[in-house]
Amino acid sequence: MAVSLRDVADAAGVSIATASRALGGKGRVSEASMRLVRETADRLGYRVNTLGKALREGSDGVVGIVVPMVSNPFYASLVHEFEDQLSRRNLKLLIADSHGELDREVERLEALASRRVRGIFVVPAYFDRSRPTITKIARQLPLVQVDRRVKDDSTLTFVGVDNADGIGQVLRHVFEQGAKTVVFVGADNRTSVGRERKKAFTTGVEELGLVAQRPIIDRYLFEFGLSAANQLMRRAELPDAVIAGDDLIATGLLSGFVRREMSVPGDVLITGFDGTILADICNPTLTTVQQPMAKIAEVAVAQLMQQIDDAGETGSHVRLRTTLREGGSTARLPTRTVPRSTT
Amino acid sequence: MAVSLRDVADAAGVSIATASRALGGKGRVSEASMRLVRETADRLGYRVNTLGKALREGSDGVVGIVVPMVSNPFYASLVHEFEDQLSRRNLKLLIADSHGELDREVERLEALASRRVRGIFVVPAYFDRSRPTITKIARQLPLVQVDRRVKDDSTLTFVGVDNADGIGQVLRHVFEQGAKTVVFVGADNRTSVGRERKKAFTTGVEELGLVAQRPIIDRYLFEFGLSAANQLMRRAELPDAVIAGDDLIATGLLSGFVRREMSVPGDVLITGFDGTILADICNPTLTTVQQPMAKIAEVAVAQLMQQIDDAGETGSHVRLRTTLREGGSTARLPTRTVPRSTT
DNA sequence: CTGAAAGCGCTTACAG
DNA sequence: CTGAAAGCGCTTACAG
Known part of the structure; x- marks a missing residue:
């Protein structure tokens, strides 16, 4: 013993x-x-024995985080930054993976609450369906939404980026590179991020006077990008630029095109979103919207600490700025000298 | 309240x-x-209140994992698989990032032990310096080393892959692709994995009668691969194939070469190790040694459960098999028709 | 400065 | 089937 x-x-x-x-x-x-x-x-x-100490003191120094998928490089980086921020305050991180599924998310959130963690960070799986549980839990302990938010969350705290501005940045960029026709390949309305980026695309296209092709919508997966590239190549006309919903989709698109002997940026420009390591690794490198991961973690942790101390100070929504990170995937304007192969 | x-x-x-x-x-x-x-x-x-329950029962359903760097896609995937395996057994995962630093590792391990977690998974930061704390903690609660091990660990449980065999697989592969001269670009002796892969390279080269150039050794980082590519290009003779210590280094090498207008696999073949998503994303895709992440998690969790139940059943070392995952980076034998540019 | 005692929330023998 | 009680390990008023 x-x-x-x-x-x-x-x-x-x-x-x-x-x-x-x-x-x-x-x-x-x-x-x-x-x-x-x-x-x-x-x-x-x-x-x-931290358990005894915690019982006596009401809570231990554990904070929980629920993410949709740790294996997504963006969330992996985010988790890394959170761990870093938290460890400076002597707090531990309990990680839970919702797989983007509501059942798992609910189960994980309830478990964290049962554990009397000091607070919870959550990247909601759904814009509307995640709402009930999250608001319920938030009434019981400090909670900060990160990256994504739920519907009607004026009482909840949120820290993320300005997705509309981010999409605007890449849109203006490809416009400046000479793109006239563009297409959005992103995620559906299931998440706030999916909604915001899709909507910002439509708005931006109008403002810039671009022509938008019919978007392709699915999940944030490399494989989706791959198949989307094939779909695009089957269309009568390839757009000048593809605006992807995130880096996974973007690199999937890039691979899809390149594997079919298309040139990026020669035949088509591609942009991503997040600014993960993936953008460095692909060839050409990916132009993407850089999210300030470290800053997000810093602000989110600060917000949580404030809630822990003040108990009740919730409802603030922080939108951090993204920056355009230029890569080779939009290096020059497409020059359709060679008629593209039809497959 | x-x-x-x-x-x-x-x-x-x-x-x-x-x-x-x-x-x-x-x-x-x-x-x-x-x-x-x-x-x-x-x-x-x-x-x-899980705290009260846990105090009464001696431990709560939390298991800790200490990894060198969650943001490394390999560890992100591993964490994901562990979370999955554990959640099926109703266990939670407390994640700690050692940054590959001894101090942080020790601090994290002690904290997990204080918390009376049910058990600990650890990817040791160092082959020798991590030993004292890990053996000490292992005497107090169930512990399983994952991916990397420490020196003289016959009393410790370990689950990882057969690195020697993995390196042998890529070495034979590039040999069959016609490579004569090869070089190893990997990590140092700090970790067991670094040692094993480096040693296996030397052994394999001898067995196959290949010619090995002077290796380049540093850390598992994309940036290191990038700079290693530049170093290699400065050499009098470029090797036929570069065997990288992991996928990060491999994709760094690949990017480094491609950015200097070299062709992979036209001018040089490249192989990685781990089988992360990075291997899919780069262009050409990367030939790599696929680690069975899900299986590693499954076996490691089973080992831990056994220790929890039998209390004392430690010391087994499990080496899982890797498989060769062929990508475009070794698609054909280098044909040095064009003299390579010197920079 | 030090000790006896209460109590955090829970579960489980032990009686009944 | 049910309740009173003990006790997991700890911290902190409360006396002294």
């Missing part, structure tokens, strides 16, 4: 209260007791 | 013991009490 505070106190010949004070560094303890207790604790290999 | 079992019991007019039994589903409870208590609990929005 593990050694408890009781064991240390007995071995040191002091009360359990004194032992606690000596180890915890709180309350008055004589220099002698302090040393004695600490030595004894070391000798016995004592380690505080 | 959150509603406690006490509240539910009072509201239902039963003892706290009966309430506990009714909710927990253990022990004899009358049908009537059962229904009454459950209804009351629902009405009050009761949710068991």
Whole structure:
């Protein structure tokens, strides 16, 4: 059995209260007791039982995060940044993967709440269906929505980026590169991010006087990008630029085109969204909308800490700025010298 | 304040013991009490306090994992698989990022042990320096080393792949593609994986009668691959094939070459290790050693469960098989028709 | 400065 | 079937 505070106190010949004070560094303890207790604790290999401490104090230093998919490089980076921010405040990160499924998300959120974590970060799986559980949990403990938000969330805190502005950035960029016809290949209305980027695309296209082809909509997956590229190549006319909903789709598109001997940016321009490592790795490199991951984590953690301290201070929505990260995928305007192969 | 079992019991007019039994589903409870208590609990929005439960039972359903860097796609996938495996057993995953630094690793491991997690998965940051803490912790609770191991770990459990065989697979592959001169670009002796892959390269080269150029050794980073490509291009003679220590380095190499107008596989063949999504995304796609991530998680979790149940059953080392995943980066033998540009 | 005691929320023998 | 009680390990008023 593990050694408890009781064991240390007995071995040191002091009360359990004194032992606690000596180890915890709180309350008055004589220099002698302090040393004695600490030595004894070391000798016995004592380690505080966080469970007991937490029960007594109401909560332990654990914060939970629910993401749709850790294996998505964007969320992997985000988790990394959160872990970093939290560890500076001596908090631990409990990670839960919802797989983008409502059932799992609900189950995970309830489990975190049961565990009496100090707070929760959540990237909602759905814009509307995630709402009930999230608002319910938020009434019970500090909660911050990250990256995505749910419908009618004026009472909930949110930290993410300005997706509309981000899409505007790439749209203006391809416009400046000479693109006239564009197409959006992104995700559906299931998530706030899907909605916002899709809508911003439509708005931006109008403002710039571009011609938009019929969009292709599905999930944030590399495989989807791949198949979308094939669909596009089957169309009568290839657009000048493809605006992808995220980097996974964008790199999928890029691979899809290149594998069919098309040139990017020679035949078509492609842009992504997120600014993950994927944008560096593909060839050509991907022009993308860079999300400030570290900043998102920093602000989200700050918001959560504020809720923990002030208890009640919720409802603020923070939209961080994205930046255009130029890569080779939009390096020059498409020059359709060679008629593209039809397949 | 959150509603406690006490509240539910009072509201239902039963003892706290009966309430506990009714909710927990253990022990004899009358049908009537059962229904009454459950209804009351629902009405009050009761949710068991895992902390109290855990203190009573000695541990909660949390398992910790310490990885060097969640943002590395390989570890992101691994974490994803672990979360999946664990959630089926109703266990939660506490994630800790060591950044590959000893201090952080020690601190994280101690914290997990303090928290009385059910067990720990750890990817050791160092082959030798990580040993003391890991063996110490392993004496106190179930622990399984994953992917990497520490020195003299016959008492420790380990689950990973057969790195020697994996390197052998790519080496034979490039040999069959006609490569004569090869070079290893990988990581140092700091980790077991670095050691094993490096050593396997040397052994394999001898067996196949290949000529090895001086290796380039550093960390598992995309940026390192990038700079290694530049170093290689500065050499008098470019090797026929570059065997990279992992996919990050491999894609870095690939980008490095391609950005300098070299052709892969036209001028040089490249192979990776891990089988992450990166191998799909780069262009050409990367030939790599596929690690069975799901299987690793499955076996590692099974090993941990066994330790939890049998208490003491440690020391087994499981080496899973890797498979060769062929991509475009080794599609054909280099044909040096064009003298390569010197820069 | 130090100790005895209460209590965080829960589960489970132990009686009845 | 049900309740009173003990106890998991800890911290912190409360006395002294």
